Amino acid sequence: MSATKTKNENIVEIKNLKKYYPITAGIFQRVIGHIKAVDDVSFVIPRGKTVGLVGESGCGKTTISKCILRAVDPTSGEIHLNTEDGTNNVADMREKDLRPLRREMQMIFQDPFSSLNPRMNLFDIVSEPLLLNGIKSRIERQDRVEELLSKVGLRPEYMVRFPHAFSGGQRQRIGIARALALNPSLIVCDEPVSGLDVSVQAQVINLLMDLQDELGLSYLFVSHDLSIVRQISDSIQVMYLGRLVENGTPDEIFSSPKHPYTEALISAVPQADPDVTKNHQTLIGEIPNPSNPPDGCYFHPRCAYATDECKITNPGLTVDKSGRSFSCHNAKDIKLSGLI
């Protein structure tokens, strides 16, 4: 594969991304350690596809999405954003140069209640990105807002209303309309449906899939809900304590997980079927403190298959023949059960 070809295929390429937060102490704020929120993560988001990022809270999912959008500055590593105008390393750009690129990447937030300004009406909310990016004519903006609202399934008459008049699902649609305003190529969805009712969840997921087909969007879909990630993603990255532990297509991940953490995550998902045997292998304990991670494989204190080797050395990612990577010393020796 030539270098130019990969450029066209992937919208985002992340290489060795690290984000460390310093821990300080004393009156001089001396740095005494680091919280490794994201520790050496590499993956790509193919154009027009959805990459699911799963893991428990505190594993660094949101930090990665914030780094991609440069809402936080990464400590090191590269984030290449491939647009029609060429490739830019977002991780290493000055704020001024970054501005024109910001319209290419947008975000949808988890909480539709706190992510919409209660004192702005729908027109103001959805047209704000247009105004900030130089579309000054009110008529032009009005047309665009109308188009966007009907695209996400809201009536254009709603434009004059305020967010409090809408239900959770409708507010999430408003958030989606705002994200779409500037024709982005990448949308980072940070737990977009976790606060919603099941019936509304389905509506929003269907809408996201329809918009992707229609507009050729690429999604980074961050969630801890595995059944939704499986539904929407083309590939899945599983994260634990700032590191990627496994990736693969949804079928690969769910039918034959290669990492004990993935297996535990899958078995923890409650199934809406009273006949499914309910023996989840409950993970013991909680996610360790990222400022003081365990030695060796980060997962070993909670792992049912841990051996002595796991306590000493970190396995690193191994790539198998089919291109799946996973980070486990015992992947060959243990048999993990997936869903089927």
Add this chain to the structure above:
Amino acid sequence: MTTKNKLDKETSILEVRGLKTYFYTADGIVRAVDGVDLDIFPKRTLGIVGESGCGKSITTKSILRLIDHPGRIIEGQVNLKGDTPKDTVDITQLKNNGTQLRQIRGGRISMIFQEPMTSFSPIHTVGNQITEAIRLHSNLDKIEANELAEDWLIRVGMSNPSQRLKQYAFELSGGQRQRAMIAMALCTNPDVLIADEPTTALDVTTQAQVLDLLKEMQEKNGMSIIMITHDLGVIAELADDVSVMYLGKVVESGTIRQVFKNPKHPYTQALLSSIPSLATGHRERLPILTGTIPHPQARPKGCPFNPRCKDFIEGTCEISFPEQEIIEEGHLVNCHLYNK
């Protein structure tokens, strides 16, 4: 399972009959709970499902008389059974904040909440709050109560219990807080535990731990659980019986197998089909429930579900609320489709 199905109404520990809780707001009357019947049997779990705004939480709050102005219980009975039929008390008839009511709250009926952070006092230690509950409902002195509290923390699987008693809620992680909450609710040996979305704010892995804990506690202490959630997976995992609520009314009830395997009401059918299970195909569109819950002041006439129903029968559904029909023993549904 088959013997359990043969439960008659006589054996229930708590029965709710024709409960109506209305809110008298400036804009008009909101019929939050509009004639609800429930039966809670000893050592069994009743799941209440429905979208937000359907009255699930208000129903359980009414059971404990925790309804604030402008809400009022205007009709119905909540009968908490004693050892003999004449020990039965109707909670709705008890004196406001009288001794009897205070003894039931936290004594015979306990409650755990969705967000354990806000339901613990931030200025008292966890130990303080658990011993307070114990001492309110027993004659133990401080030292004995403290020992019992420590004992309960061990039972709910907290590490380092004596240390935990001295900590504040903010020092604990989400899962630990929920464990402490469960310990606080169970330390008075209640007959009924009301769990209002106890795992919604938790990670799947922690959720699995909390569900396992609730099951284990039920086996050991023999209490009944009322479980409110919109997560049908959690219901399938924990509940023995289910009541499906829509706009303040129970529209279908039965054992978990009857309702989930053979849903009769179009609303139950729609809810069950709108969740992506781990078995749903990749990028398959989810069948959705059209529309949203109507405005509380604009409840539809007749069957409340009629504007969203796929099996709408003109001339019937918008006229009257359907009579209860018995599908088979224990499986009840309110739908005109089954009225002869």
